Amino acid sequence: MSPTALKNVDAVEIVDIHRDDLDFSLVDDLYKGLNPAEGTPRSFPTLLLYDTKGLKIFEKITYLDEYYLTNAEIEILTTHAKRIVERIPENAQLVELGSGSVVLATPDPWTLMDCPNLRKIEILLRECERVEKRVDYYALDLSLVELQRTFSEISPEGFTYVGLHGLHGTYDDALSWLKNPENRTRPTVVLSMGSSLGNFDRAAAADFLSGFSKALGPSDFLLIGLDACKTPEKVYRAYNDSQGVTHQFYENGLAHANSVLGFEAFKPSEWEIITGYDEKNGRHQAFYSPTVDVTINNIKIPKGEKLIFEEAYKYGTDEREELCRNAGLISQVVFGNSTDDYHIHLLSPASLNIPLQPSQYATHTVPTLEDFQSLWTVWDVVTKTMIPREELLSKPIKLRNALIFYLGHIPTFFDIHLTRALRGKPTDPKYYKQIFERGIDPDVENPEQCHAHSEIPDEWPPLDEILDYSERVRNRARSIIEEGSANQDRCLAEALWIGFEHEAMHLETFLYMLIQSEKTLPPTGVDLPDFVKLAHYAKENEKQNKWFRIPQQSFTIGLDDSDDQALPKDSFGWDNEKPQRSVHVHAFEAQARPVTNGEYAKYLQANRLREIPASWTLVHSDQDYPTSKGINESSPSATHDFVHNFAVRTVFGQVSLNLAQDWPVIASYDELASYAQWVGCRIPTYEEVRSIYLYADQLRGIDGHTTANGHSSGVNGTHNGVNGTSNGVKHMTNGSTKTSPDMPVFRALIGCTVGFQNWHPVPVTPNGDKLAGQGDLGGVWEWTSTPLTAHKGFKAMEIYPGYTSDFFDGKHNIIQGGSWATMPRIAGRTTFVNWYQHNYLYAWAGARLVRDAPM
Known part of the structure; x- marks a missing residue:
């Protein structure tokens, strides 16, 4: 009533x-x-x-x-x-x-x-x-x-x-x-x-x-x-x-x-x-x-x-x-x-509602208060419910700061940019800038070599003090958003945007660090997945991993944000996203989906390799597990006794590799490039990946979903008469070039494993007949073979000049798409560029195979 x-x-x-x-x-x-x-x-x-x-x-x-x-x-x-x-x-x-x-x-x-x-x-x-x-x-x-x-x-x-x-x-x-x-x-x-x-x-x-x-x-x-x-x-x-x-x-x-x-x-x-x-x-x-x-x-x-x-x-x-x-x-x-x-006790609900349509996740150039609230909720779920307080001083990945650093880094970075935009005073304590402004990301091969970063104190500030500071910075941002002044002030709007995206990116950093800890707890408010049921579904619905012919295409990449006085039409962008430019990509062939854990296990067994991906773990302490004989490239899979040795790391604990064989394998670029070479293929370039995504969207526009198109000979990576290990650089070829419409800045992500729709990778083998597009690789980023370099027209951003340029060392490769923990504003932005060192073991990135098209 x-x-x-x-x-x-x-x-x-x-x-x-x-x-x-x-x-x-x-x-x-x-x-x-x-x-x-x-x-x-x-x-x-x-x-x-x-x-x-x-x-x-x-x-x-x-x-x-x-x-x-x-x-x-x-x-x-x-x-x-x-x-x-x-x-x-x-x-x-x-x-x-x-x-x-x-x-x-x-x-x-x-x-x-x-x-x-x-x-x-x-x-x-x-x-x-x-x-x-x-x-x-x-x-x-x-x-x-x-x-x-x-x-x-x-x-x-x-x-x-x-x-x-x-x-x-x-x-x-x-x-x-x-x-x-x-x-x-x-x-x-x-x-x-x-x-x-x-x-x-x-x-x-x-x-x-x-x-x-x-x-x-x-x-x-x-x-x-x-x-x-x-x-x-x-x-x-x-x-x-x-x-x-x-x-x-x-x-x-x-x-x-x-x-x-x-x-x-x-x-x-x-x-x-x-x-x-x-x-x-x-x-x-x-x-x-x-x-x-x-x-x-x-x-x-x-x-x-x-x-x-x-x-x-x-x-x-x-x-x-x-x-x-x-x-x-x-x-x-x-x-x-x-x-x-x-x-x-002051408590907040852990329930998440993260939309996947651009009309909902990117309604404005500047993230809304609702956008921030959703981000802060998932940040709090991760940092306040998934690791015991005493473990925040630990370093699950030795190459990174202690976990507690990120709890201070996020608000400090945000406050620095709000203070700059407002021409005001920083939030107390002011000395946080000295220890929390920038983290460490050393060279994998030589950890002594590292870009400029904040000093590391002998003792971090008390956790409650850091959390109180974080809330005061959040309140500062809330007040700015509620006042509405950022809608007419580009400098202030950009400060809000950079704070949002910086936190969203480090949310994933924090999570992939937690995965490496033995003390990680499942996220509060999230039901334990039925991994057995998920594995059975994948096996019952597995489809052959088809090859798609990606036509030669001309299109634009990058973000148009040339007016530095006005708010951009669609979105702010990092310096590596600008300027907008035209590219021409040759015809080539790409597999529908990424390499799976099961396929990578076969590769390890066939080559008697004992270096497993960091996303895996041994289920027992015996490092001297047997590598069975008789497995090679043509074998259907690794043997059960070999697979039985491993499990995949998740936020819910270890999941038997036997149940996760159909998930995309998460590994370094070097590991996946070696696999690609073993099967006579290669990892696509950045431009090729963008061409794949564009074509995948075109196929969806034709019949609502991707379908096999062009050659589909073989599924193991081999290609009769074609060199599958070419460098894949962009070039113009003889014959007609398909001119494609410009990519929208944001795309729909319905059906994609991004934005915490799942808290783990998902099977990709049921999608072997559909060309995976942006954010559609089963919950992992996509490696490219393209090193991070200064493209034509690149200009370091004034408000964060070292963001990209500090990593122009030839050791970092571009990745695209997004993982299950990537917020939609990033996973759905077609201009976004991410990167990791080619031998970095912990990034949540996988890869698909490509090969040159037959003449």
């Missing part, structure tokens, strides 16, 4: 969002608890504690010194109000969850409890008012009377920037209300104070939070109070106070049950209340237990049986991390009290 305004209390509108008859639900739940399925212990609905009288008694409890939870939260909110409010988006709606019920997928769901007493939340609202941040506060409660009483204690006229509202309903109702698009037109912060979440068991708590996590977006947050106290005596006294107020609260639960049932089912003289602290499971428990045998509506309950009606789980560090992971949430900041036994 649509919400209906019930009553206006002191100018505060209270909206009814009820969907179900609560009294009927309570009777039903009560009888289910008293007469559960066989094997399930009896229980008593916690919600029965919270009628109008119960809520009033509970409020008295919150004023008791022994009930430490309330004072701990007040201390935290008072101490950290400024920092918390800084994190709340402008024009946000704050939805505080009070008393209510939510239907969970558990046999006997319990209810969170904490009426929206403004004594605590008013601290935050007053801070919002002080800094003139516009927000609307919504207090949720199942009791209309309590909502009215709550708002009668505060005058809305005392606020100019804060709006006050009430929601009359349960948690389930609130979740439905939040899912309604009409109620989600602005950022949302869901609040749950008082460690109310502790009233769920740990699995149910994760399910509950997961519901809200899935309903929220990249700009939204949750602010959750959690009790971390595990001192038995202190916990016991919190629920067994010396004045007996908590005992009265529990007794009222039985009286409320009688009221709901309509008769005295629970006689006070026949029941006792038993409480205790369970140290093993870290929880307070409270039970009703009959002192005599009782019968309620033909349900017999023997003397001494305990019916649980309240639990309060306590959350240490490990339990908090597990809760966030299972709920699909990212821990952004933890605010603690002075004794560090109570915390308020």
Whole structure:
């Protein structure tokens, strides 16, 4: 039913969002608890504690010194109000969850409890008012009377920037209300104070939070109070106070049950209340237990049986991390009290929604705030949930900085360019520029040889300090975007663009470093893939890897951005993307898809090679594994006993090579060039790869998908009468040249494994009859044989002169396309140029084979 305004209390509108008859639900739940399925212990609905009288008694409890939870939260909110409010988006709606019920997928769901007493939340609202941040506060409660009483204690006229509202309903109702698009037109912060979440068991708590996590977006947050106290005596006294107020609260639960049932089912003289602290499971428990045998509506309950009606789980560090992971949430900041036994957690949803159409991923020349929010979400998933904090000081790849460097490098680089564009002051601490401006990328053969980079300190700054700095730089960017001044200022617009793309590129850097670590954790909010099912599908749908004749073509490459005073028409670009220029590419033949792990395994076995790609690992410690005899180029595959020695590294852990044989192999250019030579072929040039992509799009335009065209003789790389190992340089040939229309700056990526649509490479063998285009190589970049050099008209960019020119050493080869971790603005831009050292082992790049066309 649509919400209906019930009553206006002191100018505060209270909206009814009820969907179900609560009294009927309570009777039903009560009888289910008293007469559960066989094997399930009896229980008593916690919600029965919270009628109008119960809520009033509970409020008295919150004023008791022994009930430490309330004072701990007040201390935290008072101490950290400024920092918390800084994190709340402008024009946000704050939805505080009070008393209510939510239907969970558990046999006997319990209810969170904490009426929206403004004594605590008013601290935050007053801070919002002080800094003139516009927000609307919504207090949720199942009791209309309590909502009215709550708002009668505060005058809305005392606020100019804060709006006050009430929601009359349960948690389930609130979740439905939040899912309604009409109620989600602005950022949302869901609040749950008082460690109310502790009233769920740990699995149910994760399910509950997961519901809200899935309903929220990249700009939204949750602010959750959690009790971390595990001192038995202190916990016991919190629920067994010396004045007996908590005992009265529990007794009222039985009286409320009688009221709901309509008769005295629970006689006070026949029941006792038993409480205790369970140290093993870290929880307070409270039970009703009959002192005599009782019968309620033909349900017999023997003397001494305990019916649980309240639990309060306590959350240490490990339990908090597990809760966030299972709920699909990212821990952004933890605010603690002075004794560090109570915390308020600022959490953000880990859910991603990364579009693949240019009309959505490149709507403007400058990335939008939504673009940044999506990037920041995936960055936080990777850097805050996939590696233990203590491992951030490690260096999974010895040639790179420690992982923690990148957490400081990203905001520092961004802030340098924002400061330059604004002609302002850098974000403190200013010395970060000395240690975080530029990372190291040494020569693989001689690591002592390296371009200019920031100094490496003896000790990195504290992680929390770096994260706080990062958030302040993000807020700086948010303010600029919201003001809209970058839409008319090329310098400022370019600073935002370079910050976005720089972070997007290093997101992939961080991930391919994590792959090399044994401590990597799966990404929060991402389901574990069914690799067995994926492998079976690939085998059942495998198609021959066909050869396509790529016609001779003339086309333009590069970006047209000649006016340095105005914003570019389509996109900014790095210096190696400019200027736009014409190329002519000869006719040649290319295979549909890249080389697979299985094909590369056959090559290793046939040549008795023991140097495996860095993307693989041995599944045992024995380096002296046997290389079976009798395998050669014409063999269908490597032997099972050989393949069984290896696994492929993924963010989900090792995946047996047997299951990943149909994935594109990830290896260095040198490794793949050797393979190509073994089968009598070569790796395409940069211009040839662009010609392949252009032709693949043309084929899709003809019939909606690529089809075999031209010669398709053989699939193993051999070619009768043709030299497959020519240098593949561009040249004009005799005969007609196909003039193709200019490539669009951005292309659609539907069906491509980019932009975190998957978190691993995918099988490419089912696509053996379709010519793979840009971003369509199964989740890997595409190597080219072209060294990175200064092309005609190249000019180093003024704002980052060493970006490309530092690597004109003849040792770096261009790669194209994108991997599964490449953001669409990069993977879909036809002018983008990436590169790696030809012998660098860790880039997520594969290769397809090409050969000269027959005369």
